[in-house]
Amino acid sequence: MREKISQLIDSSQSGQYRWCPVADLPELHEVALTAILASAATAIQKRGQFHLVLAGGDTPRAIYKRLRTTQNDWSAWHIYFSDERCLPPTDPRRNSVMAGEAWLDYVEIPPDQLYIIPGELGADLAAWEYAQTLNTIGVFDLTLLGLGEDGHTASLFPGHEWGIELDSPDTLAVLDAPKPPPQRVSLSAARLNRSRQVMFLVSGESKRDAVARWRAGENIPARAIAAEDGVDILVESALLKNL
Numbered sequence: 001m002r003e004k005i006s007q008l009i010d011s012s013q014s015g016q017y018r019w020c021p022v023a024d025l026p027e028l029h030e031v032a033l034t035a036i037l038a039s040a041a042t043a044i045q046k047r048g049q050f051h052l053v054l055a056g057g058d059t060p061r062a063i064y065k066r067l068r069t070t071q072n073d074w075s076a077w078h079i080y081f082s083d084e085r086c087l088p089p090t091d092p093r094r095n096s097v098m099a100g101e102a103w104l105d106y107v108e109i110p111p112d113q114l115y116i117i118p119g120e121l122g123a124d125l126a127a128w129e130y131a132q133t134l135n136t137i138g139v140f141d142l143t144l145l146g147l148g149e150d151g152h153t154a155s156l157f158p159g160h161e162w163g164i165e166l167d168s169p170d171t172l173a174v175l176d177a178p179k180p181p182p183q184r185v186s187l188s189a190a191r192l193n194r195s196r197q198v199m200f201l202v203s204g205e206s207k208r209d210a211v212a213r214w215r216a217g218e219n220i221p222a223r224a225i226a227a228e229d230g231v232d233i234l235v236e237s238a239l240l241k242n243l
C-alpha cells in the first residue's frame with residue numbers, strides 16, 4: 001500500500017495526514033482498491049483476519065464494485081460500517097444496501113462477518129446494539145471514510161457530538177443530522193481512531209471548501225480522525241489547486 005500511495009504523497013507534508021492527490025476519479029478508485037487489497041493481504045498474513053470499516057455515501061460505490069470481481073480469501077474478511085442511516089433494512093439510501101448491491105451480495109464473506117448497523121431500530125437502540133457488537137472487536141485494520149461538504153465524516157457533523165475522548169462510547173445516536181436522513185448511527189471518532197490505517201476518499205467539486213478548511217487547520221469533524229499509522233487522504237488534485 002505504502003509504495004503505491006508513496007508515489008502520490010505530497011512530500012511537503014508531515015504529521016498524521018498524508019494528502020495523496022490523484023488525477024481523477026478512475027485513479028482514486030484504482031489507488032483505493034490497491035490500498036484495500038494490500039491492507040487485507042498484510043492483515044491476513046499477520047493475523048489471519050481483515051477487519052474493514054466501510055464508508056457510506058456515493059464515492060465508495062465504484063470501489064466496492066471493483067472489489068466484487070477481485071479474488072480474495074473472503075472467509076477472512078470482517079466488514080463493519082462507519083455509520084448508517086436510520087431507514088428500513090432494504091431502503092436504497094442505506095449505506096449497507098449500497099455496499100450490498102455494489103459488492104457484498106456478490107462475494108462469499110460469511111454472513112456472521114458482515115456487521116450491519118441495525119438502523120431500522122432507530123438511532124438510540126441501534127447505537128446501543130452496535131456498541132454491543134463492537135465490544136468483542138479490537139483494532140480495525142483499515143477504516144474507509146468520506147468527507148462531507150461541511151467537513152463531516154461518517155455521521156460526525158459540525159456542532160454535534162464527535163466522541164473524541166478516549167472514554168467515549170463506541171457508537172453515537174444522531175437525531176438531527178443536517179444531511180438527511182436526520183436519524184443516524186455513527187461510530188465515534190474515538191472508535192474510528194482505533195484503526196491501524198484510515199483512508200479518506202475525497203472527490204467532487206463540492207468538497208473543495210471542506211478540503212481547504214481541513215488543510216487550513218480548521219476544526220472540522222474530519223480533523224478528529226487519527227490512526228496508528230497516520231491518515232491517508234486520497235483527493236482529486238483539482239481540489240488542492242489555489243489553496
Ligand code: 6PG
Pocket residue numbers: 055056057058059060082083084085095145146147148149152153154155179204
Ligand atoms: C453518509 C456517509 C457520509 C459520506 C459523506 C460523503 O452516510 O452520508 O457516511 O459521511 O461519506 O457525506 O458522501 P459522498 O461520498 O456521497 O460525497
